[in-house]
Amino acid sequence: MPLIAVLAGDGIGPEVTAEARRVLEALDLGLDFEDGLVGGAGYRGAGHPLPPATLELAKRADGVLFGAVGDPACDALERSMRPEQAILGLRKALGLFANLRPAKLFEGLEDASALRAEVAREIDLVILRELTGDVYFGEKGIRTTAAGLRQGYDVMAYDEAEVRRIATVGFEMAKRRKGVLHSVDKANVLETSQLWRDVVSEIAADYPEVTLIHMYADNAAMQLVRNPGQFDVMVTGNMFGDILSDQASMCAGSIGMLPSAALRQWSDDTGLYEPIHGSAPDIAGQGKANPCAAILSAAMLLRHSLEMPEPADRIEAAVAKAIVGGARTPDLGGSLSTSGMGDAVLAAL
Structure with a gap:
């Protein structure tokens, strides 16, 4: 039982x-x-x-x-x-x-969405958020600078094994759905995200049936309200996934x-x-x-x-x-x- x-x-x-x-x-x-x-x-x-x-x-x-x-x-x-x-x-x-x-x-909740009904109806996606790494679990604290000022710090980090395992789940999910995987990062400014993008691209070779699209996190936030129907599976790190999934909830009507x-x-x-x-x-x-x-x-x-x-x-x-x-x-x-x-x-x- x-x-x-x-x-x-x-x-x-x-x-x-x-x-x-x-x-x-x-x-x-x-x-x-x-x-x-x-x-x-x-x-x-x-x-x-x-x-x-x-x-x-x-x-x-x-x-x-x-x-x-x-x-x-x-x-x-x-x-x-x-x-x-x-x-x-x-x-x-x-x-x-x-x-x-x-x-x-869900049909009938178009008026509850923050988006126009014709846009909201297109929402049918899964955000795959890595859950045990990133800035939430990195070294953190409050320290004093040389100028005597209080400074808070939180370290963002992923190793390639952590990226590989979450990306693999993302590709497997996309393979079972519509065959499109968006990998969300900030590789233009973050070294952590550059490693993320490199590893995800390497794994893509094992999934030729899945279309991989890299997207910066700020653009992904914009696209979620502009054209959410383009997304099938989104794989991303802990912090970006936390933010984007709450945004997606209001596109779908309610966090409830x-x-x-x-x-x-x-x-x-x-x-x-x-x-x-x-x-x-x-x-x-x-x-x-x-x-x-x-x-x-x-x-x-x-x-x-x-x-x-x-x-x-x-x-x-x-x-x-x-x-x-x-x-x-x-x-x-x-x-x-x-x-x-x-x-x-x-x-x-």
């Missing part, structure tokens, strides 16, 4: 993961669920944002369904004890370096609609699945959160970790049907509660 670790976390995390779990249970797939504390809830309940028991659960699970972490009450804690360290610790401990962030405009998967290989392996939105403490407990991203993340869990594409397709089709039928949470201009949106998806199943 496949084991799903449910790490709901903070803020709206428990609300949206509850709806995702309801959908999974409705499919009657013989899944076993086990809850674990994480984030601010982990710190309050067990003295650490990633308690040993939670990490052990994640390691033995077949897939991890994650909510969100972040709690303003924990902002004064030392950095190693803050809620956000939980997700970084899980990615590192599980070796999850490949972050899949699909962005697709975008799921994600953190993987270490394409399929049949433990992965971590979460909505790309944060804990949203300002609306936590009010029933206003959109659970669709969490529900769609559950579909990704079925597809990639459990290799159950048919029920994954059913979940995605049910979300699409609910949206076409007029189901809307406040972020989409509607008035349905979190559980009401979950009811609409369940009805569509």
Whole structure:
């Protein structure tokens, strides 16, 4: 019986993961669920944002369904004890370096997009973000210059092995989709990006069926709003991927609609699945959160970790049907509660 670790976390995390779990249970797939504390809830309940028991659960699970972490009450804690360290610790401990962030405009949400309807309808892409390197994980600190000024520094770095493994996932994804891979970097000014571009170009020789297009990050941001339909798979580093995927969410209507998967290989392996939105403490407990991203993340869990594409397709089709039928949470201009949106998806199943 496949084991799903449910790490709901903070803020709206428990609300949206509850709806995702309801959908999974409705499919009657013989899944076993086990809850674990994480984030601010982990710190309050067990003295650490990633308690040993939670990490052990994640390691033995077949897939991890994650909510969100972040709690303003924990902002004064030392950095190693803050809620956000939980997700970084899980990615590192599980070796999850490949972050899949699909962005697709669901029919009926054209008015929710920041783009014109005819442009927004063309969005159907995946941003593949490298997850364990780059400036977020490089050497960092505060130092004093020779002039006595405080100076912050963060080192951006990738080695060729790190680039090779994420690029390979990108080519494999593109091969399964439309056969176009955009590699996003800033090779015109960054040596890290120049190495990235060189390595990606080397790997392209092994994938003659995939068209490789190099694009600078600033141009990619512009093209996402100008002509998003040109993109199929975008592979990029940690920081650029973080920024571009949030931009893509507003092109697709709402950040509450975008799921994600953190993987270490394409399929049949433990992965971590979460909505790309944060804990949203300002609306936590009010029933206003959109659970669709969490529900769609559950579909990704079925597809990639459990290799159950048919029920994954059913979940995605049910979300699409609910949206076409007029189901809307406040972020989409509607008035349905979190559980009401979950009811609409369940009805569509």
